[in-house]
Amino acid sequence: MPSLNRLLILLLLAAALPVAAQSTAFTKDNFGDNKEGLREALRELKTGDEEYRADPPRYAQALPHFLAAQTFNPNNAALNVKIGDCYLNSATKTAALPYLRKAAKLDVTADARTHYLLARALHLSAKWTEAIGEYQQAKPVGNNTRNGDAQSFTANDLQRRMLECRNGQKLMARPARVFIDNAGPELNSSASDYGPVVSADESTILITSRRAGSTGGKKDPEGNGFFEDIYQATWRGKAWSAAANLGAPVNTDDHNATVGLAPDGQRMLVYAGTNGGDLLEATLGGATWDKPRRLNSRINTNSHETSASYSPDGRLLYFVSDRDGGAGGSDIYKVDLAGKNTPVNLGPVINTAYGEEGVFMQPDGKTMFFSSEGHNSMGGYDIFKSVYENGKWSEPENLGWPINTPDDDVFFVTSASGRHGYYSSDRPGGLGAKDIYRITFLGPEKQPVLNEEDQLLASRLAPVKQAVLAPAVAVATAQVTILKGTVTDDATHQPLDAAIDLIDNTSGQTIANFRSNATSGRYLVSLPSGTNYGIVVRQDSYLFHSENFDLPAGAAFAEVVKDIPLKRLEIGTTIVLRNIFFDTGKATLRPESTAELERLQKLLTETPALKLEMAGHTDDVGDAAMNQDLSQRRAQAVVAYLTQHGVAAARLTAAGYGETKPEAPNTTKANRQLNRRTEFKVTAK
Structure with a gap:
């Protein structure tokens, strides 16, 4: 009898336990009388599979058919895997996670590939520990065939992915002090918007967009929206103006994407998909952009040149190429635009065995931002910073979470001040697949300051003192x-x-x-x-x-x-020579004056009838008579230089005015600096 009771108890407990989920096949046995629904679901599955099995797979076209079939039968493991895979190959990768989680629950014997795809979805959702666990279950597969296509992930691939997750854990534990704000509907659309480039003073921004209304009106055959066009907006004080399509001749019927912008906003680098991928340059001719011209063969090759950035003086170009001889996938190079030398690889401190992309040189001329799949990336491309000092690049620094994410973070640029950065990202709450975001750098954290004023709280009878953090402000670092x-x-x-x-x-x-x-x-x-x-x-x-x-x-x-x-050039015109320098209290011309004196000599040589009065001026510090004498001797020193370099003495006079003709009141250091000056006046022409 006791044995029978124990058996009954066990049976009751077993009945109370939840039934393990099972994958439901698309068969008539599972759907009873709903034959039409089953037929429609099977049609959607067939169409989706045709796109999914294409070479290369057309994920964007397959996805809506799989989703339609999924509404009829949400509990098929294989279909959930396919939907998750499609999302992992879209602009909204994190949408894959619920489908792949469900697939793993529906199929407890899931293969290594399902574990790998789930690990990728967890990784991209910054669920680091869970992702590592799934990667550990995704045993290396050397030639796993899916839909006729070879899929492989080696032991090295898995180790690298797990290392990225550990990097992410560390970086997420020490987040960067930033605000990340959507740039708003003025720049962003319901389509993908990316590739921002800004002028140094942050007054102009250009972006790449796949929105409707493109110049050629063509749609991407892979389902990624319209062909790329370049748009421009200007800063209005509190927000950007609505981005306007640049139109012809910059935008064409083909893909046209922003790459770089000179600090002054007068030259733009454009990417064209022809010849494997080339770089072009357009110039702002007044109010409109000229037709982009292809850069020379030292830069553009039969390889893939994808992004570039000017040095602040416009003489050097930093660019990305996957040409032979590099360290990995794509490397960063630099080249003198005016010279004839071969581009120089930036070397192993910057370039890794993986891909580098999205190079940007800040207007300070030494701080470089770039994206890399190597270094201590938390997944895909992360944005890094390196500084060139004492003849070498510093160890690249990951900009950290939340600027970087487990997905690709590429094409980051900053204003000259370093207060703001711009890049594109796929984040919750965005307006489209990818949006432009503005990053505000806040600098080191401020210590709490005790507010000495009593703060009366409605729920308290006694006043309390409150520790308040100083307000966050943007910090200029350049x-x-x-x-x-x-x-x-x-x-x-x-x-x-x-x-x-x-x-x-x-x-x-x-x-x-x-x-x-x-x-x-x-x-x-x-x-x-x-x-x-x-x-x-x-x-x-x-x-x-x-x-x-x-x-x-x-x-x-x-x-x-x-x-x-x-x-x-009129008689009586006066010009201040700001780059003529003297030793303090003396009339000795400093070497730094040479370039200005040579310009003055050239002016006199090119205008033979020109006659000038050279005038010296001082501030009011010291004795007036001494100032008068000093100013006269300084004017005479300039005349002496010019006559020694071939200008007839009869064309020049020297006059010292001391402190009698100030440009500004002698009340500040800056004003006194203005008043200590050398100038010339046209006396004949």
Whole structure:
């Protein structure tokens, strides 16, 4: 009797346990009288399988058919695997997870491939520990055949994936202090939007989009939306303007994608899918972009050249290529655009055995951002930072969670200040498959500050003191000065297309050449810290204009707006020579003055009838008579240089005005600096 009771108890317990889920086949035995529903589901399955088994598989076309069949029978393990696989090969990869979880529950004898796909979905959802467990169950498969296609994941592949998960665990435990905000409907659409590039002052942004309304109106045969077009927007103070299609000649019937933008926004790099993938350059000719021109054969090869970035002076190009001789999939190279040398691989500190992509050189000229599948990536491409100092690149630093995710994070750019970064990502709550996001860097965490004022809380009878964190603010990290403004005619105030030369005053060498915009007159020059810069603005029929920026190494970010009115060559016109320097309290010309003196000599040589008065000025510090004498001797020193270099003495006079003609009140250090100046006045022409 006791044995019978025990048996009954066991039977009752067994009945109370949940029945293990089982995969339901698409057969008439499982669906009774719903024959039409079954026939329709089988038709959807057949159509989906035709797309899924294509070479290469057409996941985007297969997915809606599989989803239709799944509404009829949600409990088929193989179908859930296929749906998960399609999502893993889409722009919304994390949508794969519930289907693959269900497939594993429906088929407790799931094969290694199902475990691998589930591991990938868990990995991409940042479920690190679970993902490692599934990778461990996905035994290496050397030639696992699916739908006629060879699928393999080796022991090395699995070890690499598990290492990425461990990297993710570490990085997620120390998140970066950032705000990540969707750039909004002005830039983003219901389609994929990506590849942002910005001007140094963050006034202009260009993006790539697959939205409706493309120039050619063609749709991608793989189901990824319309062909790519380039769009542009401008910053309106609080938000971007609506992104506008650039149209022809930049956009064509084929794919057209943004790659890079010069710091001044006057030159753009474009990717074209022809010849395996080439880089082109377009120039902003006034208000519209010119037709992109293919870069030379040192850069474009029969290999795949995918992304690029200018150095701040526009002379070097950093670009990505999978040409022979690299370290891995794609490597980063640099090349002198004006020279004839072969591109140089950046070497093993930067390039890995895996792929590198999305290179961007910050306007400070030494900080490079790029994406890599190697280093300590948490999965796919992660964004890294490296700094070039003392002749070598620093060890790449992962930008961390939540900027980087387990999915591909590529094509990251920053403003010159380093306060903001832009990239595309597929995140919950977005407007489309991929959206443009703006990252605000907050800098080191601030310590709590005890608020000494009593905070009366409704639920308390006694007042309490509250520890409050200082508000988060964007932090500028770059060591660069942005000089921008408008070049105009001094008399008419009309904008001018002027040449802008950037000179290293120490060496006397011209290190960069720019032009102001032909329509607006706007210009922007990026000045990395650590150099004494002379800036010369010139245009035919006008006298040149000079500015000086002496930026010591480590000088913090600054943005200077300087409008430049160019003066025509008229009697009585006065020009300040900002790049003539003297030893303190002396009339000895410093070597840094040479480039400015040579420009002045050239002006006199090219205009034989021109006569000038060289004038010296001081601030009001010290004795007035001494200042008068010093200013006279300094003016005479300039005249002496010019006559020694072939200018007739009869064409030059020297006048010292001491402290009698200040440009600004002598009340600040900056004003006194303005008043200590050398200038010339046209006396005949």
